[in-house]
Amino acid sequence: MSGKLKVFVTARLPAVAVNILRERFDVSMWDSENDIPKDILLEKSRGKDGLLCLLTNKIDKKVLDEAGKQLRVVSTMSVGLDHIDLNECKARGIKVGYTPDILTSATAELGVGLLLATSRRIVEGTNAAKNGSWGTWKPMWLCGPSLEGSTVGFFGLGRIGLAILQRLKPFGVKCFKYNTLNEKTKEFETEHGVTYATFNDLLATSDFLISCSSLTSATKNIFNKEAFDMMKSTSIFINIARGGVVMQDDLCQALIDGKIRAAGLDVTTPEPLPTDHPLFQLPNCVITPHIGSATDETRTAMAVLAARNLLAGLENAPMPSPYEL
Template identity: 40%
Template sequence: MKRPYVFITRKLPEEIIAPMKAIAEVAMWPHDDVSVPRDVLMTEAKKADALFTMVSDIVDQTVLEAGKSLKVVANMGVGFDNIDVAAATKCGIAVCNTPDVLTDTTADLTFALLLATARRMVEAAQFVKEGKWKSWSPFLLAGVDVHHKTIGIVGMGNIGTAVAKRAIGFEMNVLYHNRSRNIEAEKQLGATYCSFEKLLETADFVVCLTPLTKETRHMFNKEAFRKMKRSAIFINAARGAIVDEQALYEALVSGEIAGAGLDVFEQEPIDASHPLLKLPNVVALPHIGSATKETRTKMMEVCCRNIIAILTGNQPETLVNKEWSLRP
């Protein structure tokens, strides 16, 4: 009997993929730091029973329809906006992601980004390395306090709730906006639900953690930034396209807001010439929200288990398209 074929779009450790190799033929793109070319992805999709993808891989209707034998796309990330889920469901293809295992790690990074931006840590470190530290002065690289301030979290899912827990440790007042009320967070953390507009007007730190959808694309636009305090700091650890980057740039340059910490961008990798990267009040990171050795390993393992489950006729652990069902 012919073994199923799995294609992985990045080079992964052999010990991680060993369980898949026990039940399938497995091929990998030979690079861990270079995206698989579109033509290679198309070629592999045509013969694959399973695709193990990264959040930077575009798995659209064309790719999915080319995969005549394709049964599952296992995406290494909690987000899945890089995949046409509706097309996958129509084609009878399961889409899986890796939620939960990255919640605390991403929350750590998000709050660290908030702290780094508020206290100008990256700017200060560079100041020392460039030999500019010649004396002490009262307001040398002075940032702003985080403790006892108001944090506004847009997107109160698992990661948003985990960020709120960290904010409580700094005795912050927690506001949130979400599609639906998070009663558990309100009871356990004392978080307060409010409208998007009220959150923008009130929060000292506005943290974006909402998924990217048609409704949230460019949710943070010129009007949104105008409603924020001039002292406010904006943090985005969700998806770049939720923000109108030109509007953010203009808000930062004009002083409509005080600073921004960004782990995600509309185009990734972001070009070094991008105007946002020229601003001293921007802390920019290369989409490393879940990037710890422990968590990335767990994410790989979840993807492998989901693929194995589908290929052996079992239900996957983390199915995105709930309308999908096992085919006989």
């Protein structure tokens, strides 16, 4: 019988990451990219010293109870921690590791991609070319707003928001604004060429509004009918952070009524969004399936960091990226 500590990995990860764990621990893994069913997650967590999980795995009190008192580390291959009962982990002395920073560039790239896809109506254009709607040249057909000379607003301006801002500067954006819980320093604003705005001002003046905010009690459903009513009818809304900051029915109605021009979403509520959801029927809404970090390099690096967090936590060494409970 192995005397090694036991860990469970909740999805098939790159071998380079799994091998880090196999060198030291008794590793079992859900060998699939499909979500592990909850009953199997409970079963496989039983008696484990460490868990390496994904954003889609709900690590709640039930899982922690099933794992047992010897569970010492939960390492997630994500920045978000909404899926982990952090209060329970803290109460039980369970260390938590996560993977911030690594996905910043990849997520920023997708944010810019969604902004361009909506403003330049790329999906509509692709569909027109495929379905025979591409006729003779028309002066204003499939036109959209330009980034050049525009005002871009950020709701939340952390690592990812700043990375998007830097990538948009070469487009000739006239003004960058932001709204966060805590106003940044003047030195920060000068360094990055950005100006603080109240939430209402951000809504009213942004040509492009990008949500990069975490989901908290203060931000939940903050983009609702009242918010969309305050936005320009020509504005475009992008959400790459958390679906829960948006009241989706209100967004759908705002797009139908022309309260805003278009939306690009990489996050929704729920995920996956049912294929019959009304948002999928709207030509002015582009939805991607939460692929912000989906580059080969980024996902592999996230898996490796998650493995190293688990390794360090179980060996009582400093985690490369701990979440402070």
